Amino acid sequence: xxxxxxxxxxxxxxxxxxxxxxxxxxxxxxxxxxxxxxxxxxxxxxxxxxxxxxxxxxxxxxxxxxxxxxxxxxxxxxxxxxxxxxxxxxxxxxxxxxxxxxxxxxxxxxxxxxxxxxxxxxxxxxxxxxxxxxxxxxxxxxxxxxxxxxx
Amino acid sequence: xxxxxxxxxxxxxxxxxxxxxxxxxxxxxxxxxxxxxxxxxxxxxxxxxxxxxxxxxxxxxxxxxxxxxxxxxxxxxxxxxxxxxxxxxxxxxxxxxxxxxxxxxxxxxxxxxxxxxxxxxxxxxxxxxxxxxxxxxxxxxxxxxxxxxxxxxxxxxxxxxxxxxxxxxxxxxxxxxxxxxxxxxxxxxxxxxxxxxxxxxxxxxxxxxxxxxxxxxxxxxxxxxxxxxxxxxxxxxxxxxxxxxxxxxxxxxxxxxxxxxxxxxxxxxxxxxxxxxxxxxxxxxxxxxxxxxxxxxxxxxxxxxxxxxxxxxxxxxxxxxxxxxxxxxxxxxxxxxxxxxxxxxxxxxxxxxxxxxxxxxxxxxxxxxxxxxxxxxxxxxxxxxxxxxxxxxxxxxxxxxxxxxxxxxxxxxxxxxxxxxxxxxxxxxxxxxxxxxxxxxxxxxxxxxxxxxxxxxxxxxxxxxxxxxxxxxxxxxxxxxxxxxxxxxxxxxxxxxxxxxxxxxxxxxxxxxxxxxxxxxxxxxxxxxxxxxxxxxxxxxxxxxxxxxxxxxxxxxxxxxxxxxxxxxxxxxxxxxxxxxxxxxxxxxxxxxxxxxxxxxxxxxxxxxxxxxxxxxxxxxxxxxxxxxxx
Numbered sequence: 185x186x187x188x189x190x191x192x193x194x195x196x197x198x199x200x201x202x203x204x205x206x207x208x209x210x211x212x213x214x215x216x217x218x219x220x221x222x223x224x225x226x227x228x229x230x231x232x233x234x235x236x237x238x239x240x241x242x243x244x245x246x247x248x249x250x251x252x253x254x255x256x257x258x259x260x261x262x263x264x265x266x267x268x269x270x271x272x273x274x275x276x277x278x279x280x281x282x283x284x285x286x287x288x289x290x291x292x293x294x295x296x297x298x299x300x301x302x303x304x305x306x307x308x309x310x311x312x313x314x315x316x317x318x319x320x321x322x323x324x325x326x327x328x329x330x331x332x333x334x335x
Numbered sequence: 336x337x338x339x340x341x342x343x344x345x346x347x348x349x350x351x352x353x354x355x356x357x358x359x360x361x362x363x364x365x366x367x368x369x370x371x372x373x374x375x376x377x378x379x380x381x382x383x384x385x386x387x388x389x390x391x392x393x394x395x396x397x398x399x400x401x402x403x404x405x406x407x408x409x410x411x412x413x414x415x416x417x418x419x420x421x422x423x424x425x426x427x428x429x430x431x432x433x434x435x436x437x438x439x440x441x442x443x444x445x446x447x448x449x450x451x452x453x454x455x456x457x458x459x460x461x462x463x464x465x466x467x468x469x470x471x472x473x474x475x476x477x478x479x480x481x482x483x484x485x486x487x488x489x490x491x492x493x494x495x496x497x498x499x500x501x502x503x504x505x506x507x508x509x510x511x512x513x514x515x516x517x518x519x520x521x522x523x524x525x526x527x528x529x530x531x532x533x534x535x536x537x538x539x540x541x542x543x544x545x546x547x548x549x550x551x552x553x554x555x556x557x558x559x560x561x562x563x564x565x566x567x568x569x570x571x572x573x574x575x576x577x578x579x580x581x582x583x584x585x586x587x588x589x590x591x592x593x594x595x596x597x598x599x600x601x602x603x604x605x606x607x608x609x610x611x612x613x614x615x616x617x618x619x620x621x622x623x624x625x626x627x628x629x630x631x632x633x634x635x636x637x638x639x640x641x642x643x644x645x646x647x648x649x650x651x652x653x654x655x656x657x658x659x660x661x662x663x664x665x666x667x668x669x670x671x672x673x674x675x676x677x678x679x680x681x682x683x684x685x686x687x688x689x690x691x692x693x694x695x696x697x698x699x700x701x702x703x704x705x706x707x708x709x710x711x712x713x714x715x716x717x718x719x720x721x722x723x724x725x726x727x728x729x730x731x732x733x734x735x736x737x738x739x740x741x742x743x744x745x746x747x748x749x750x751x752x753x754x755x756x757x758x759x760x761x762x763x764x765x766x767x768x769x770x771x772x773x774x775x776x777x778x779x780x781x782x783x784x785x786x787x788x789x790x791x792x793x794x795x796x797x798x799x800x801x802x803x804x805x806x807x808x809x810x811x812x813x814x815x816x817x818x819x820x821x822x823x824x825x826x827x828x829x830x831x832x833x834x835x836x837x838x839x840x841x842x843x844x845x846x847x848x849x850x851x852x853x854x855x856x857x858x859x860x861x862x863x864x865x866x867x868x869x870x871x872x873x874x875x876x877x878x879x880x881x882x883x884x885x886x887x888x889x890x891x892x893x894x895x896x897x898x899x900x901x902x903x904x905x906x907x908x909x910x911x912x913x914x915x916x917x918x919x920x921x922x923x924x925x926x927x928x929x930x931x932x933x934x935x936x937x938x939x940x941x942x943x944x945x946x947x948x949x950x951x952x953x954x955x956x957x958x959x960x961x962x963x964x965x966x
Contacts, residue, residue, distance in 0.1 A: 208790055212777050244819045244829075247713025264708065272758040272776035272870060276790060279752065280856045280865045282824030290827075292852055292868040294758065299709075308850040308870055310829060312820060324820040326829050330848055332877035333714060333813060 207277035211289040215275030218313060218320060219293060223268040226260065233260045238314070238321040245327045256325075264299040268307075271295045278312070287315040288323075297329070306330040459508030459613070460537035460583075463491075466529045468501020476501065479528065483520060484513045490572045493538055493581060504538060504581075506571065506613065538581040540589055546580050547592070554596060564606035565597060568636070571612070585613040585641075594625045606634035610660065615641030623650020632656065638690070639663035648682050658688040714814075719821040726818045726828050729855065729862055734809045738834075741942035742802045746913040749794035750856060750863045756790045757800070759871040765838050765845060766805050770871060773800065795916045797867070799924070802943045808844075809834040810882060825865070828853045833874055833882050846874040846882050909941050917943055925950045931963040 225232050234257035237243075243250045243259065250259045271294050278288040291311040296304040312324040465476055473494050481488060489510040491503035505511055515532045553575050557566045570576075570593070571583045584590045597604065607629070614622070614637065626632070632654050642664040659679065661667060670678060679689055684697055717723040736744050749755075759770035774780075775789035791797045814832035821827075829852045836845040854866040874882065914936070922932040924947060932946075939945040953959050 204792065205787060208787060209783055212783075212786055216777060242718060242819055244716050244718075244817045245710065247716040247815060247817065248710045249716050249718060249819075251718075262708065270778065271760055272774070273778050274756050274758045274775055274868050274870075275777065276754045276756060276866050276868060278854060278866055279754075280825050280854060282822060282856070290852065290854060290866050290868060292758065292850075292870060294760065294850070294870050294872065306872065306875070308831065310827075310852045310868065312827060324827055326817050326819045326827070326852070328815060328817070328829070328831055328850065329712075330831070330872070330875060330878070331712065332875065332881040333712070333815070 204277065204279070207279070207287070210287075211275040211277045211291075214289055214313070214320065215273060215291045218291060218311070219270055219273055222311075223270065227265075227267055230260050231257075233257055236322050237325070238316065238323055241322050241325065243325045243327070246329060267298045269296045269304075283314065289313050459506065459511070460535070461505050461508065461511035461514075462533045462536040462538075463503055463505060463511070463514060464531040464533070465501040466531065467499050469496050469499050471501070471528065473501070476528070479521075479526070480514060480517065480530070483517050484510050487513060490577060492571065492577055493579065504536075506583075508534065537583070540581055540583065540586050542588065542592060546582065549576060549580060550582060550593060551596060554593070554600075558601065562606060563601065563604055563631075564608070564634070565601070565604060566608045567593070567612065568608045568610035569612065583613065584609065585615060590614075590622070590625065594628075598625075598628045602628065603631045604629045605631050607632060608636040609640070610636045610663075611639040613641055615643065622647060626651055627653060629654065634658040636660040637664070642666050645669075645678055645682075648679075652682055654683075656683045656686055659683065659686055660690055662690040715816050717816075717818040719818070722818050722821040722826055725862065726816060726826065730814075730816065730828065730830055731811070734811070737801075738806075738808050740806065741940075741944065743798065743913070743917060743941055743943040744909055745801060746794055746798045746916060747910060748864055749797050749867075750858065750865045751794055752792070753794050753797045753864055753867065754790060754792055755797040755800060755867045755869070757869040757871065761847075761871060761873065766836065769803070769805070773803075795920045798916075798943070799920055802947075806837040807834045808837060813878070813882065824856060826855050826862070828855060833878055835882070846879045848872050848874045848878060914941065917941065917946075921946055921950075925954075927959070927963045928966045931959075 222236060225236065234253045237253040237256055239253055240251070241253055241256060243256045245259070250256050272292075274292045276290045278290050289312075291313060293309045293311075295307060295309075297307045298304045307327060307329045309325070309327045311322050311326075313320050314323050315321075463480075465471070468476060473491075477491055477494070487507065487510050489505045489507055492506065494503040495501065505514070511532050511534050514530055517530045521528050521530070553570075553573050554565070556575070557573075558564070559566070567584065571581065573582075576582050582589055582593075584593060607626075626635070627650055630653075633656060635651075635654070635656055635658070638660040640663070642661070643666055645661075645666050661679070667675060669675075676689060676694065680686060680694070680697065684699070687694055687696070715723075717726065733745065733748055736742060736748075756775040757770075757773050758776045759774045760776075761767050761770040773789065775786060777786065780786055780789065791800050810833050814830060817829040819827050819829065829850065831848070831850040834847055834849060836847050838844055848871070850870045850872075852866075852868045853864050855862045856865045914933075917936055918929055918933045921927070921936060921943065922929050925932065925935075927935065927950070935950060936943070936946045939949055950959075
């Protein structure tokens with residue numbers, strides 16, 4: 185019995201295979217570039233936002249779902265002008281079977297956002313981004329400001 | 336050129352009280368044209384003394400004269416609201432240009448030497464005494480005096496007979512001045528009635544309960560519900576107050592009292608008329624803050640008051656004023672007509688009517704009013720209704736175990752190859768080191784090796800990190816849940832919310848805000864986590880307040896439906912596999928061998944945290960035999 189456990193320990197002590205390590209490093213690099221591009225577009229070139237999304241992408245903004253990249257573009261256009269500052273950033277490769285053939289990353293951001301001249305709010309946002317041909321596209325974009333809920 | 340004769344007759348009339356023939360406001364303006372006459376020697380007769388009246392041309396500066404003259408006319412005409420005053424003003428102004436002769440017996444007036452007229456004089460209350468007034472009816476006295484002061488009109492305040500004498504107050508300095516001349520007139524016409532005038536004397540203001548009640552009645556009488564309008568013009572002369580009570584709105588305490596009643600009863604007031612209340616800037620410092628409360632005020636009348644400077648309106652900028660009346664205030668004379676309009680417009684860009692005159696419609700830029708349009712926040716979003724139940728149950732179970740004190744059963748919530756990482760910006764307070772060292776924020780951690788190390792890989796490693804987080808108590812009422820992506824094969828769930836970090840019995844617990852994103856995949860009959868990204872930060876002050884004020888029940892989840900399939904804590908059975916993993920992990924952490932690690936976990940009922948704690952405690956006390964470390 186102890187032998188069996190020791191075998192498990194050996195399996196476990198091996199932490200990351202080559203493939204996962206490569207994907208993990210790439211996820212970090214991609215997330216850094218993506219984040220920069222995303223918030224620059226959102227703050228300064230909103231009219232280009234739809235290019236970042238897949239046709240069937242979804243944006244969830246403080247619990248409001250917007251589906252399809254054209255509707256997402258419309259939503260961003262209507263929203264008051266913004267100024268985002270990223271404070272923390274994290275990324276992981278997604279290796280579940282459903283996306284086995286598709287390089288896919290989960291990106292998470294926290295930061296501060298200011299609309300017009302109003303005071304800054306803390307926000308959290310996460311993205312599922314996937315490689316579509318030679319372009320990264322957003323599959324799912326989920327945004328929340330940190331607020332005290334009325335309940 | 337004034338003719339000497341008419342001047343003389345004017346003077347002779349003026350002798351009685353004529354030394355104070357000018358209002359004090361006028362004196363302020365008249366400067367060099369001052370006739371240096373005193374105004375305090377009451378009742379002296381100068382009718383027979385013939386002052387030397389000379390017209391000193393060198394002192395006559397036409398421009399200045401004209402300015403003062405116009406000022407006086409504008410001000411007085413507007414204040415008394417009657418154009419008939421022009422003639423009188425003209426007359427008086429002319430008189431002004433005749434200075435007191437060098438040998439005049441009149442006392443030199445001191446205000447030329449920098450004396451500032453006091454407030455009472457400015458506000459112009461005066462007391463009128465009628466010796467032996469008991470012999471006359473009130474109507475007789477008032478009618479006689481009103482006939483005399485015509486075309487001025489006055490309304491007596493607090494007419495009282497005390498002993499043999501009667502007295503009352505008037506609010507109009509011009510009337511008081513004129514009344515000083517009445518003795519001679521009455522004498523000439525064979526009346527015996529005497530009039531004594533004391534300028535700058537007003538009755539004390541008392542805010543007794545009786546008066547407060549009276550004021551409430553008067554306010555409700557003056558309020559028009561259909562238009563949400565309140566008429567407070569000439570408030571102190573209100574027929575229900577004037578006889579017995581002195582309620583001048585130019586007294587800050589009175590204005591405060593009255594307006595706070597109004598604010599309480601009709602905060603959505605739309606129109607307010609404060610005309611003719613002797614309001615003036617120095618005494619109305621709080622004026623702006625009093626009126627600011629009425630967020631819906633569209634019409635405001637402040638005409639015929641004593642405001643000298645337009646800046647007192649700065650405080651009212653926020654009001655949605657469409658109509659404003661300011662005419663009859665000294666400030667109006669500071670500006671040319673166009674200037675005046677544009678100064679007022681600067682403060683109230685949307686004003687449509689000023690002093691009863693329609694303003695040309697304002698031309699504004701076509702901007703979107705800068706109103707921020709945000710969609711309202713929804714606590715839960717689920718892209719697919721079917722996924723909702725799964726997600727709800729999953730997170731409810733997860734946090735029940737997470738808060739239970741033994742997080743080990745969560746091992747089964749993770750996929751064999753699960754990935755987990757945490758970011759945090761917590762940099763102070765209890766446990767901060769733990770957050771900082773474990774935080775995998777890519778913009779802070781640039782070293783590839785460290786990045787890899789902080790990405791926990793495999794369920795044991797993940798569980799180990801999860802177990803090391805401080806003990807918690809989550810508030811499900813504060814949770815939000817977004818299920819943004821759902822397929823047969825995977826689901827993305829993002830949960831945010833508040834938890835209490837349990838520090839210990841002595842120090843205070845801390846409220847934290849977390850945001851967790853899971854990718855969950857089907858496994859067996861249930862689901863497990865393939866990816867988890869956790870972010871932990873400070874709760875905002877508002878969130879803390881909300882958290883503290885919540886009802887005591889911790890798990891009264893608004894997210895979760897009727898708690899159906901889920902059971903808690905120890906009832907979640909731990910698989911053999913999980914036990915093996917935990918044993919190996921404990922062995923790795925403590926360096927104890929597998930056997931001892933197994934025993935240790937068994938003793939503490941498979942609570943990994945407890946096992947680690949027990950190990951450290953026993954180790955500290957030297958109770959662990961060497962054989963435990965033999966491998």
